[in-house]
Amino acid sequence: MKTILLIEDNELIRENTAEILELAGYDVTTAENGKLGVEQALAQRPDLVICDIMMPVLDGYGVLNIFNQNSQLAGVPFIFLTAKTERTDMRRGMELGADDYLTKPFDETELLSAVTGRLNRFRHLKPDYDLQAEGLNEFLEDAKQVANLESLSADRKVHLARKKQDIYVEGDEPARLYFVKSGRVKTVKTTGAGKELITGIYNPGEFFGYMALLEQTPYSDSAVAVDDSELVYIPKQDFLQLLTRNPEVGQHFIRLLAGRVSEREQQLLDMAYNSIRRRVADTLLRLHAQADLALPAIQLSREDMAAMIGTASESLIRTLSEFKQAGFIEVTPKSIRVLQPEKLRSAHW
Structure with missing residues (x-):
């Protein structure tokens, strides 16, 4: 849930605005002046700030100045809220780095549209995603916003693979990336003499089947469910978009895959020596x-x-x-x- 800090000295406006935002699903904290607002922001960094300009103790311009100069708060999306409509006030706010400007009185649609637009524009990828929890969906949703991937599939239903069931077979053309939600999957390669060599064991929170997609070649091994397993499919087109449409998303996605690649290389070295x-x-x-x-x-x-x-x-x-x-x-x-x-x-x- 996104956290919004609302700084407004008028109690009625503050309470009504907070109620609208809470009904829209946001976690809202409020402050009655700029000084208290900055203190709350330092205690818990908000995802977005809505701040009145004309306030006692510390006005909105002062609040924004502090945000810009503080490394902990710099970069937080900032919307000014004011009854003043003079162009000089709007220009000063934008020059200081405000991201949007709402003039009182405003209606519910204007408020929510401004908030949604700012949050989507400033959405970033997290440093880490817990793939064993719901990290895959979090990453895909964040990637969709950051890279403007509107065509990214919304169908992420879970597919059941029974124990010993083939998921793909050596020589098949790759059509998707696989993610293990539960259970385990092994990839195996059969030698010319008929001996089976396991090339990988994939546990919950891990991807498999990406090498053939990257190389654009048929699968060089087969994938079999070790246990009853739940798998999420990522279509080939989505996989390629995640890699190529945005540098930040592509590099982050590669990091999610890279650990398994290095493990596979180490396994082959160990077997040889x-x-x-x-x-x-x-x-x-x-x-x-x-x-x-x-x-x-x-x-x-x-x-x-x-x-x-x-x-x-x-x-x-x-x-x-x-x-x-x-x-x-x-x-x-x-x-x-x-x-x-x-x-x-x-x-x-």
Whole structure:
């Protein structure tokens, strides 16, 4: 919910304006003079300020000057509210950096139109989006405003993929980007000898299927649901718009994807140069880090884990047995629990 700071010395106007804004869904804080308004803004930075000009203690021009000079408040959208209509007053306000000007008396439509226009114009991408919560929708909505992507799909319904269901198959033409809302998805590649190699495990809050979209080539691997999973589809056209229409949006979107790319590169390097024990240990540590408090144990079949590491199931089972005897892990038929991650990480294999 967007926060609006309303600074107005007339109690009736202040209360009526605040009520209109609250009915429109905004969180409104009020102040009866400029000094109190600045103090409230410093305590909680508002998303937008509506400020009367002629006020006791500190007038609207003084408030705007303080906002412009304070790094914590600079850049907040600012709308002047005044009964004065002289062009010199309007010009002075705009020269100081006001974003809009409303003349009293105003009607509800004028007020809400000015507020909506300022908020949309000054919308920015957040430094971070929590993709495991509702961060994907937040990012897409912010990107839509920042980059003026009116054609960005509003259909973000969740698609269910049953356990072991193919999501796409090696050789298919890419049509969309995939986002894991719940469950897990693995991408696998089959060698000429028929051996399966897992190229990635994707957990809630992660994207997959983007490499083929970027390279504009058919999928080089297949994607299969490890568990019953919920997926969000982002159409290819939307994916390309997010990357290319606006530099800020494109760079932010790439950062959301980049972590998985670097992890994949590291996985391939580990498979090429590390011993089987080191590879198993690193994979266990990575899966352990991805586990949560509700499900701290690693639940992945021995076949899938062996394919992820790039080894035979027999070699994996033998190595897990060694780790168990050393007290590093606890093993059950369906799960593995890392007991001593630091020792597993520092052991020399």
